[in-house]
Amino acid sequence: MTLTLADSVGHTEFDAGPLGSATAGPGWQGPGMPLLYSEDDLETSGEAGPRPRMPSVVNDLIAARTGEERQRLVRGMLHAIGFAWLGYGSVAQQHGKATPLTFFTSYAHPEWTQRYFSQRYHDLDTRHHDAPCSSLPLVWDLDDLKASDGRGPMAGRKRRFLDELADCGIGSGVFFSLASPTRVQERTVISLMSSAPNRRWIMDSVLGQALTLALSVHEYLSQHRRLPETHAGLRAEMPPMQQHILNFLIQGQSDKEIAYQLQLSAHTVDYHMRQLRRRFSVRNRVQLVKAAMQAVQET
Numbered sequence: 001m002t003l004t005l006a007d008s009v010g011h012t013e014f015d016a017g018p019l020g021s022a023t024a025g026p027g028w029q030g031p032g033m034p035l036l037y038s039e040d041d042l043e044t045s046g047e048a049g050p051r052p053r054m055p056s057v058v059n060d061l062i063a064a065r066t067g068e069e070r071q072r073l074v075r076g077m078l079h080a081i082g083f084a085w086l087g088y089g090s091v092a093q094q095h096g097k098a099t100p101l102t103f104f105t106s107y108a109h110p111e112w113t114q115r116y117f118s119q120r121y122h123d124l125d126t127r128h129h130d131a132p133c134s135s136l137p138l139v140w141d142l143d144d145l146k147a148s149d150g151r152g153p154m155a156g157r158k159r160r161f162l163d164e165l166a167d168c169g170i171g172s173g174v175f176f177s178l179a180s181p182t183r184v185q186e187r188t189v190i191s192l193m194s195s196a197p198n199r200r201w202i203m204d205s206v207l208g209q210a211l212t213l214a215l216s217v218h219e220y221l222s223q224h225r226r227l228p229e230t231h232a233g234l235r236a237e238m239p240p241m242q243q244h245i246l247n248f249l250i251q252g253q254s255d256k257e258i259a260y261q262l263q264l265s266a267h268t269v270d271y272h273m274r275q276l277r278r279r280f281s282v283r284n285r286v287q288l289v290k291a292a293m294q295a296v297q298e299t
Contacts, residue, residue, distance in 0.1 A: 034089060034100035034117060035294055039067030042224040057216035067106070074107050074217065078192065081209045082201060083173070085109040087191040088217060090180075091128065092250075092293045098128040099286055101186070101293045104221060109193065112168040121161045128189070131177035137211060141172035141199040171197040174210045178218065185252055186293060188222075190214040238279060245272050246292045249285075 044067075057077070064070035078086055089103035100122055105113060116122065126148045131138040145162055173193040180186040192210050194201075202210075238246075241262070248258045259269045277283065280291040 034103045034290075036103055036105055037225065038104065038106045039070065042067065042221070044224060054219070055212060055216050057212060058219050061216065061220040071106055074213075077209075077213055078107070081206055081213070082196065083192045083194045083210065085112075085170075085193045086214070086217065087113070087189070087193070088221060090186060090188050090293075091122070092289060093128075093185045093187055098122055098125070098187075098189075099290050099293075101290055104225075107217075109168060109170065112165070112170060112193075115164050115168070119160075119164075121157075121164075124158050124161060127175045127191075128177070131175050131189075137207060137214075138175040138177075139173075139199050139202050139207065140175060141197065142166060143198065169195045171195055172199045172202065174202060174207065174214075176211075176214050185250070188218060190218060238276075242272055242276055242279075245269065246276065249289055250292050 060073055061070055064073055074086065078084060086107040087103070087109070088107070090101045091098040092101055093099075100117065103113070103117070122128070126145065127138060127140060130140075130148065142162060142165065145165070170193045173191060175192075176188075176190040178188040178190070180188065192214060244262060245258055248261055253261070255266060255269050255273065258264075259266050262269075273285075273288075277288055280288060282288050282291055
């Protein structure tokens with residue numbers, strides 16, 4: 001079956017709230033949260049019109065007159081191929097961990113989005129490591145995640161992670177991880193989720209349509225995202241030395257390596273790190289890396 005977004009209009013059974021949008025409330029935002037954005041943060045004025053060599057899905061997204069219409073289109077296609085929600089975001093990969101940078105809420109599962117980030121479940125989500133580096137899709141269900149659960153000090157949190165995933169009605173899905181063409185150690189993550197309890201239904205035909213939808217959403221959002229300029233402005237105002245330090249920090253270099261690269265003493269690097277944490281209003285190195293990555297994205 002060949003599917004376009006136009007075939008799917010009207011299927012909105014999975015809407016949660018106003019067209020399923022997941023608006024982050026002040027009660028669960030904080031230093032560990034990614035930068036959340038939605039249809040309201042997309043720049044859609046002055047559209048160039050259809051792109052002849054793009055998939056029809058991209059052109060359907062461009063042709064949508066409002067954010068609400070675009071949400072109906074995406075959710076309709078998700079429903080038509082068996083999925084209910086689509087999560088889209090970016091992460092910084094450092095020292096084997098995925099640090100969330102941004103997350104688009106409009107097509108996501110609102111309750112699960114809140115739980116996932118407020119409980120920092122990204123710290124133990126094995127899909128970030130299991131998704132192939134070749135950007136091929138990872139097909140998963142709860143049994144797969146339980147099999148990679150393992151033991152150790154994080155076992156209790158991992159069980160809660162799986163229990164809450166099931167409590168939110170999520171049982172299977174497809175997970176993509178795409179390398180950034182310009183930013184070292186940054187990846188775009190796209191997750192299509194279903195309430196189906198196992199992954200046997202995700203056959204090659206379903207996977208092909210899921211891939212088309214995921215990459216089309218990625219193409220549209222990457223071209224129309226308009227994020228706040230807070231971090232970019234802070235970076236533009238800082239001294240050149242601190243900008244250099246931030247660049248090395250994003251690349252995953254240690255304080256000692258930064259000192260060697262810039263011919264500085266360890267004390268001087270430590271001083272600049274403290275100044276940078278104050279400037280970005282963060283408490284630790286991980287939060288500073290996230291703020292620095294956001295500043296790069298916004299420029």
